[in-house]
Amino acid sequence: MSTTPSHTPSTTPPTGRTGTVTVLRDVRPWGGERSDLHVADGVITAVVPHDPAARAVGTPGSTDADTAPDAGVVEGNGLLALPGLVNAHAHVDKSWWGKPWVSYGGEPGTQGRIAHERAHRDELGIPGVDVTLAVLRESVRTGTTAVRSHVDVDLGVGLRGIAVVREAAAALGGAVHVEIVAFPQDGVLRRPGVLDLLDQAAAAGAEHIGGLDPASIDRDPVGQLDGLFAIAERHGVGIDVHLHDGGELGAFQIELMIDRTVRAGLQGKVNVAHGFAVGQLAGARQADLVAAMGEAGISMTTVAPIGAAPLPLHALRAAGVPVGLGTDGIRDLWSPYGTGDLLTLTTQLARLSGFRRDEDLVTAARIASADAARFVGREVHDLVVGAPADVVLVDAQNVPDAVVRAPRRALVVAAGRVVARDGEVLV
Ligand SMILES: [Zn+2]
Numbered sequence: 001m002s003t004t005p006s007h008t009p010s011t012t013p014p015t016g017r018t019g020t021v022t023v024l025r026d027v028r029p030w031g032g033e034r035s036d037l038h039v040a041d042g043v044i045t046a047v048v049p050h051d052p053a054a055r056a057v058g059t060p061g062s063t064d065a066d067t068a069p070d071a072g073v074v075e076g077n078g079l080l081a082l083p084g085l086v087n088a089h090a091h092v093d094k095s096w097w098g099k100p101w102v103s104y105g106g107e108p109g110t111q112g113r114i115a116h117e118r119a120h121r122d123e124l125g126i127p128g129v130d131v132t133l134a135v136l137r138e139s140v141r142t143g144t145t146a147v148r149s150h151v152d153v154d155l156g157v158g159l160r161g162i163a164v165v166r167e168a169a170a171a172l173g174g175a176v177h178v179e180i181v182a183f184p185q186d187g188v189l190r191r192p193g194v195l196d197l198l199d200q201a202a203a204a205g206a207e208h209i210g211g212l213d214p215a216s217i218d219r220d221p222v223g224q225l226d227g228l229f230a231i232a233e234r235h236g237v238g239i240d241v242h243l244h245d246g247g248e249l250g251a252f253q254i255e256l257m258i259d260r261t262v263r264a265g266l267q268g269k270v271n272v273a274h275g276f277a278v279g280q281l282a283g284a285r286q287a288d289l290v291a292a293m294g295e296a297g298i299s300m301t302t303v304a305p306i307g308a309a310p311l312p313l314h315a316l317r318a319a320g321v322p323v324g325l326g327t328d329g330i331r332d333l334w335s336p337y338g339t340g341d342l343l344t345l346t347t348q349l350a351r352l353s354g355f356r357r358d359e360d361l362v363t364a365a366r367i368a369s370a371d372a373a374r375f376v377g378r379e380v381h382d383l384v385v386g387a388p389a390d391v392v393l394v395d396a397q398n399v400p401d402a403v404v405r406a407p408r409r410a411l412v413v414a415a416g417r418v419v420a421r422d423g424e425v426l427v
Contacts, residue, residue: 021416022072024391026050027081029383030362031398034078039389042174042415046385074418076393079410080402082365083382084145084390085342086372089273089301089326092149092168092178093127093161097331097340098134104336110213110244114186117333118156124333127152127161132168135330135340140175141425142341143392145414146376147176148301148326150183150210150240150273153197162206175419175427177388179376181240183210188227189218195227202235207377208271211241214253221253229260238269240301243277250277251289258296267297268374271324275300278316279309286312294319301375303328304349313353313363324375325349325368342368343394343406350403361400389416 024037027050034050094117096102102124106116125131139147151161162180169178182201184194188211198209209231214224225241232239241257243250254272261270272278272293278300281289290312293300299322302311316323327345330338349355350364373381380387393411396402412420419427 019418020072021074021389021413021418024074024076024081024389024413026052026078027076027391027393028078029081031080031396031402035081037081037383037389037391039072039416042389042417044383044385044387044389047383074411074413076411079393080396080398081383082143082392082394082399082402083369083387084392084412084414085143085346085368086324086376086381087139087144087147087149087326087340087342088324088372088375089303089328090139090147090149090340091151091183091329091332092132092135092139092147093151093165094121094332094334095131095135095330096124096126096333097131097138099124099131102333102336106333110217113334118154118186120333126333127157127164129164129168129171132165133171136168136172136176136178137425137427138330139340139342140172140412140414140427141409141420141423142339142343143409143412143420144340144342145176145388145390145392145412145419146178146372146378146381148179148181148208148240148324148375150181150185150242151206152185153182153194153201154184154186155191155193155197156186158197159201159204162201162204172427174415174417176414177376179208180206181208181210181238182206183242184212187212187217188214188224189220195231198228199231199234202231202237206237208238208240211239213243213245214241214256215249216245221256225253225256225260229264229266232266232269233264238271239266240271240273242273243275246276246280248277250275251281251285254278254289254293254298258292258298261296261298270297271299271301271375273301273326274303274305275311276308279311287315290315290319290321294321299324299374301326302349304345304352306348306352310352310354313367317363322371322374323367324372341406343392343402343409346403347406358398358400361403365399365403388414390414
């Protein structure tokens with residue numbers, strides 16, 4: 001049994017001003033010893049043992065919190081600290097969060113949802129800055145500080161969605177870091193002109209270009225992937241392909257991606273989203289594919305879907321295949337489900353994966369935060385010196401307790417700024 005530092009369950013919320021943080025006092029990084037995190041210019045500059053003798057400005061009873069020169073000292077009251085949560089697969093351009101209820105309609109299946117969305121998005125103002133802001137603010141409220149969002153690029157909206165998401169993210173002033181995948185939701189080769197749009201998006205600064213079921217949507221897996229890899233080579237952007245195709249059809253397309261990744265020298269820049277096939281394959285077939293993905297530096301993102309074969313998380317990580325966790329769509333024309341709360345989704349991932357042991361539950365938390373750094377273009381995303389000061393505080397005994405219970409986010413700090421407190425977003 002592992003030892004857990006003593007923790008007095010606290011209902012006292014963290015105190016101190018909102019705004020810039022210089023010291024986040026008395027927190028337990030990853031459930032460890034009580035520590036003080038020092039912050040400058042949005043970056044963690046020191047992690048030192050907590051000094052209980054030093055009184056924080058802004059503790060209850062203090063009247064000078066708003067005027068003292070060290071008003072950036074924020075009291076954590078011994079709460080558990082995790083890195084800001086990383087949503088590695090979102091669609092923040094297409095949510096109707098904050099709008100009146102939209103009943104599910106249209107046909108099921110990928111093509112059915114694509115058609116339904118194209119028919120009704122305009123009447124909901126999608127893509128629009130207001131809806132994107134609403135879903136990003138809700139993400140911040142629940143502790144997400146970095147997002148990789150797919151953004152629809154098609155013949156109808158062109159690149160407008162990317163501009164919308166950039167504008168919404170900028171309006172939040174760094175409360176959430178957003179990376180863009182220019183996403184051909186309606187297909188690539190079957191819609192002449194879309195490859196050009198992806199090329200323009202990459203040239204204009206999109207960090208990644210997407211793809212979608214090269215076999216079942218375009219019915220030309222080699223053609224779609226060759227087109228995507230040519231753009232990635234030309235502009236140095238990443239590739240992030242939605243792959244719902246299962247079994248051997250999915251595995252075949254992953255093999256095509258492995259070949260092209262190695263040939264183009266794009267190791268570390270290619271991601272398979274969903275990749276249900278990996279969970280469906282068995283035995284040596286699965287092990288060989290996972291090993292080949294690891295050697296090619298290909299990553300995976302999952303949305304912890306109910307009803308799909310779970311990804312072999314331990315085997316993937318052991319083979320050097322980074323795995324990220326994402327919400328996928330949040331309350332959109334594809335599905336009414338989703339809240340954007342990545343910690344709740346971490347509970348779901350752990351549960352679906354059969355995780356019960358402490359070390360496995362900690363792995364789930366790492367997948368949702370520190371280990372997802374590369375999905376949002378970061379070298380490091382953790383509670384360590386040199387990392388962005390993105391921190392979430394929760395009232396939990398330890399990390400496993402936080403994962404299984406997903407308690408309210410007591411405080412959210414992003415880039416060294418308090419952005420949410422007690423379940424209320426401040427930006
Ligand atoms: Zn998706």
